[in-house]
Amino acid sequence: MSHVAVLGAGSWGTAFAKVLGDAGRDVTIWSRREVVAAGIRETGCNPHYFPDVRLPERVTATSDAGKAIAGAEIVVLAVPSQTLRGNLADWRPFLDSDATLVSLMKGIELGTTKRMSEVVIEAAQVPADRVVVVSGPNLAPEIARGQPAATVAAGIDLRRATLVQDAITTPYMRPYTNDDVVGAELGGAVKNVIALAYGIAEAMRLGDNIKATLITRGLAETARLGVALGADPLTFAGLSGLGDLVGTCHSPFSRNRTFGERLGRGETLEQAQAAVGQTAEGVKSCLAIRDLARKNNVEMPITEQVERVCHEGADPREALTILMTRTTKAE
Ligand SMILES: NC(=O)C1=CN([C@@H]2O[C@H](COP(=O)(O)OP(=O)(O)OC[C@H]3O[C@@H](n4cnc5c(N)ncnc54)[C@H](OP(=O)(O)O)[C@@H]3O)[C@@H](O)[C@H]2O)C=CC1
Ligand SMILES: O=C(CO)COP(=O)(O)O
Numbered sequence: 001m002s003h004v005a006v007l008g009a010g011s012w013g014t015a016f017a018k019v020l021g022d023a024g025r026d027v028t029i030w031s032r033r034e035v036v037a038a039g040i041r042e043t044g045c046n047p048h049y050f051p052d053v054r055l056p057e058r059v060t061a062t063s064d065a066g067k068a069i070a071g072a073e074i075v076v077l078a079v080p081s082q083t084l085r086g087n088l089a090d091w092r093p094f095l096d097s098d099a100t101l102v103s104l105m106k107g108i109e110l111g112t113t114k115r116m117s118e119v120v121i122e123a124a125q126v127p128a129d130r131v132v133v134v135s136g137p138n139l140a141p142e143i144a145r146g147q148p149a150a151t152v153a154a155g156i157d158l159r160r161a162t163l164v165q166d167a168i169t170t171p172y173m174r175p176y177t178n179d180d181v182v183g184a185e186l187g188g189a190v191k192n193v194i195a196l197a198y199g200i201a202e203a204m205r206l207g208d209n210i211k212a213t214l215i216t217r218g219l220a221e222t223a224r225l226g227v228a229l230g231a232d233p234l235t236f237a238g239l240s241g242l243g244d245l246v247g248t249c250h251s252p253f254s255r256n257r258t259f260g261e262r263l264g265r266g267e268t269l270e271q272a273q274a275a276v277g278q279t280a281e282g283v284k285s286c287l288a289i290r291d292l293a294r295k296n297n298v299e300m301p302i303t304e305q306v307e308r309v310c311h312e313g314a315d316p317r318e319a320l321t322i323l324m325t326r327t328t329k330a331e
Contacts, residue, residue: 003028004167005068007091008078009036009061011278012104014046014053015140016076021056022146022170029061030068037061053144069094074102074167080279081107081116081189088123095124100160102153103133106188107281108288113295115185129157132164133181135188136239137247139254143173150174152240154184176239183235186226190289191245192256192282194218196306198249199260200316214302215249221300225289228296255280263309264316283310301326 006017009031017027029046031037039047040061044054062068069075069091079087084105095101101124105116114122117131136151143149153168153175155161161177168175178184197214222245223236235241248254259280262272269283286307293300305323308314 002071002073004074004076005030005072006076006078007065007068007087008076008104009033009040009046009049010078011049011140011144012138013076013078014049014055015138015144016078016104016134016168017059018053018055018144019168019170019173020076021059023166023168023173025058025074025167027056027059028068028072029059030065031061031063034063037063050141050144065091066094069096069099072096072099074164075099076102076104077116077120078104081105081119081281082110082284084116085109085119085123088120092124095126099130100163101126101131102164103131103185104135105281106135106185106192107285108189108292110284110288113288113292115182115189117181117185128181129155130160131155131181132157132160133184133188134164134168134175135184135244136175137243139247139251141253146172148172148174150176150239150243152176152178152184152238154178154181154240156181178235178238178240180232180235182229183226183231184240186222186229186231187236187238187241187244189281189285190218190222190225190303191241191248192280193286193289193303193306194222194245194282195248195254195256196260196263196280196282196286196310197302199254199257199262200264200306200309201260201320202257203261203264204316204320206320211249215245218302219245221293221298221302225293225296225298225300228298229292256282259283269310282306286310 003026007030020027103116132155153161153164165175305319
């Protein structure tokens with residue numbers, strides 16, 4: 001069996017490599033920092049993200065992308081959404097003509113408003129059937145510690161989606177296949193924006209009713225956009241929709257929720273960014289999702305207000321008033 005390359009040695013890339021290793025795959029993680037790659041090789045742990053989690057012996061690391069990718073049957077992409085296009089430009093010369101490309105990112109590209117699989121198809125110059133999206137309620141710190149989880153491997157080529165499903169099936173990870181790539185990606189990207197709103201509400205102690213409302217109406221606006229873009233509405237009731245939205249909003253591990261809590265406590269965007277450190281995709285994606293919604297004449301009131309709080313300096317209390325005093329309507 002040929003090996004798997006995981007490009008990106010952050011929180012999810014590392015946990016995902018562990019799942020692959022536990023499922024019996026030989027894995028090479030690529031890190032942009034040699035110190036991280038060397039740390040993984042020498043200690044068997046990722047010292048910068050999960051110093052207390054031992055990776056399977058089948059997992060190694062390098063800072064040489066060509067070495068990681070060479071001969072890989074599956075190439076997993078685990079970098080921030082906004083750097084992916086540039087990263088792929090560097091990696092394209094190494095990509096095998098038949099490798100399955102797995103996207104772990106949960107974001108929408110700024111400027112182009114493209115989903116991550118669209119960015120992969122364009123930047124890696126591969127046909128759409130080679131891309132599989134993995135998305136679900138998958139908080140990396142839990143998965144790295146072997147706590148049970150389920151996810152979705154979505155691809156238009158069922159053979160490749162099943163290949164990925166098999167490669168990540170372990171006693172603690174149960175993956176399902178799905179052919180709705182658009183739905184899976186939108187569920188993953190928009191839930192980060194709703195988690196920011198949830199975190200703000202949490203910090204402002206607005207109560208459980210409004211948090212439940214943010215989840216429910218957040219899912220409604222996610223599905224509205226998804227259906228406008230061709231997704232199956234039922235996907236939003238699944239793991240990559242409701243599942244991920246609930247998991248992220250409830251989890252203290254969520255970087256997006258934590259970021260929202262900081263904004264809700266009155267921190268500036270820069271202060272929250274410095275404190276959270278890791279990728280909180282919703283902060284940038286809220287801009288791209290708002291633009292995508294406007295382009296498609298889809299109303300996304302929560303996303304609009306999250307964007308105002310994050311990027312226009314709006315007071316969260318004023319954003320709440322705007323949401324609560326919108327014209328009443330049927331559910
Ligand atoms: N963490 C989670 O629980 C989950 C995350 N995801 C998604 O996975 C994606 C990756 O997230 P995650 O691993 O958590 O993020 P992290 O912030 O933990 O890690 C990001 C990784 O990308 C690297 N990186 C940062 N900038 C660049 C760049 N310009 N070029 C190349 N590599 C870069 C980082 O390197 P360095 O360490 O050197 O900064 C690090 O290895 C996101 O889209 C996220 O939404 C999806 C499901 C679960
Ligand atoms: O996508 C995730 C869980 O499914 C991780 O969420 P955060 O990026 O908010 O930590």
